[in-house]
Amino acid sequence: MKQDERITSDFSALRLSRAPQSKTVLTPLASATAGAVASVSPPAPSGSLLNTSTSAHSSPAHSTTPKSQNRSSSAKFTPLALPPPLPELNPMHGEFKFDKKPTPNDFEMLQVLGTGTFGKVRLVRHKASGKFFAMKILRKTTVCQLRQAQHIRNERRLLLQYANHPRIVHLYGTMQDAEHLYMIQEYVAGGEIFSHLRKKGNFQVPTARYYAAQIVLVLEHLHANNVVYRDLKPENLLLDANGQLKITDFGFAKEVPDVTFTLCGTPEYLAPEIILNSGHSKAVDWWALGILIYEMIFGFPPFFDDNPFRTYEKIVQLRLPFPRTIDPAAKDLIKKLLKKDKTERLGCLHGGTADVKNHPFFRGVNWEALLLGTTRAPISPVVRSESDTHNFEEYAEEDDGPDQEMVANMSSEPGPDSDPSCFADF
Numbered sequence: 001m002k003q004d005e006r007i008t009s010d011f012s013a014l015r016l017s018r019a020p021q022s023k024t025v026l027t028p029l030a031s032a033t034a035g036a037v038a039s040v041s042p043p044a045p046s047g048s049l050l051n052t053s054t055s056a057h058s059s060p061a062h063s064t065t066p067k068s069q070n071r072s073s074s075a076k077f078t079p080l081a082l083p084p085p086l087p088e089l090n091p092m093h094g095e096f097k098f099d100k101k102p103t104p105n106d107f108e109m110l111q112v113l114g115t116g117t118f119g120k121v122r123l124v125r126h127k128a129s130g131k132f133f134a135m136k137i138l139r140k141t142t143v144c145q146l147r148q149a150q151h152i153r154n155e156r157r158l159l160l161q162y163a164n165h166p167r168i169v170h171l172y173g174t175m176q177d178a179e180h181l182y183m184i185q186e187y188v189a190g191g192e193i194f195s196h197l198r199k200k201g202n203f204q205v206p207t208a209r210y211y212a213a214q215i216v217l218v219l220e221h222l223h224a225n226n227v228v229y230r231d232l233k234p235e236n237l238l239l240d241a242n243g244q245l246k247i248t249d250f251g252f253a254k255e256v257p258d259v260t261f262t263l264c265g266t267p268e269y270l271a272p273e274i275i276l277n278s279g280h281s282k283a284v285d286w287w288a289l290g291i292l293i294y295e296m297i298f299g300f301p302p303f304f305d306d307n308p309f310r311t312y313e314k315i316v317q318l319r320l321p322f323p324r325t326i327d328p329a330a331k332d333l334i335k336k337l338l339k340k341d342k343t344e345r346l347g348c349l350h351g352g353t354a355d356v357k358n359h360p361f362f363r364g365v366n367w368e369a370l371l372l373g374t375t376r377a378p379i380s381p382v383v384r385s386e387s388d389t390h391n392f393e394e395y396a397e398e399d400d401g402p403d404q405e406m407v408a409n410m411s412s413e414p415g416p417d418s419d420p421s422c423f424a425d426f
Ligand SMILES: Nc1ncnc2c1ncn2[C@@H]1O[C@H](COP(=O)(O)OP(=O)(O)OP(=O)(O)O)[C@@H](O)[C@H]1O
Pocket: 020, 021, 022, 023, 072, 113, 114, 115, 116, 117, 118, 119, 120, 121, 134, 136, 169, 185, 186, 187, 188, 189, 192, 235, 236, 238, 248, 249, 250, 251
């Protein structure tokens, strides 16, 4: 079989799903294993964290089961120029505020919109105002058992801080009760880019360019504030009713002025320096953008395998397959973003984000209009009402307890993140 055919047929199973639990959260325990990825091919020993956090039933992108049943150096960064101040907010954001801190009883809980590694997101109706929101609900014990308290606190703080960015999902507030944490977000009704992509198979280059450019604007803003996002993937990119992109899930976002070593992300989107645990920073987002543009154009990511360990191997070996001819500028950009050495990666060079924006792939892009979402979007989702959920998959009402395999492999050492009282300010 020719290489091209093999790649295409391998990916036929990918069209449907990616496991919600495909997100990788690795503690330093895994780093030794991860460090071996470059040279060792056998699967991780059963029970190792690296294996577990991405193991078969929480396996990556290649299952044929629907998503609902199955599946987040020293680089020489020159300080980036601050992006221009944000334009007037989307008026929808400004117009609603809760009079007082809401409580869970103030909301009617409706359909599940999505499930993630640490909780679920529901459509909810605020009883007093009749307004609809998306509520991310996390069980405190799960968050603590999986040592994610710091990540959740970061998510809350950063979403509040960047709530005014037109391309970042708006967080209206947070609340808690004895068992759960709640994040009240704007409901982005057009569905995940992931679903649109799987439905279409792949995007035309102009569509990929449109959404890639909107992501560049988000990364530009976050990076200028030393925030690395770390979980770029089509599941975290939503379309509003006008087809404009909104990025959600700041669960792994973090202020990183220099480098960090926490190993987290989603297998197919991990940069080599995360897998090799050599310290990572903003460069991982530019790598992930390269993966995303590739996945949008071809319909599947460049590096994947049923065995996540081999996915990591393919990433660090950087055998970048181009299964068919594509737009030369797109190919050139992907190659420049998927540089193994982060000091050579576009976005991390002297020109910073401007190098990415000035790449020929983005020629002709009206950045300001894209930021505001005032240009006509390439996808027009059908949204019939404020509470229409048909763009989201249907999810079974199941227990929101933690993945026991993941818990079993987390360190049992008590730490600041293992005590539910650490959410005092939520
Ligand atoms: N504001 C929103 N409006 C509509 N749907 C949303 C919103 N936020 C999240 N969702 C849906 O819920 C899903 C899970 O949300 P999110 O990614 O924040 O959770 P998570 O637990 O961090 O997920 P994962 O671990 O799989 O990355 C999203 O992929 C999306 O389908």
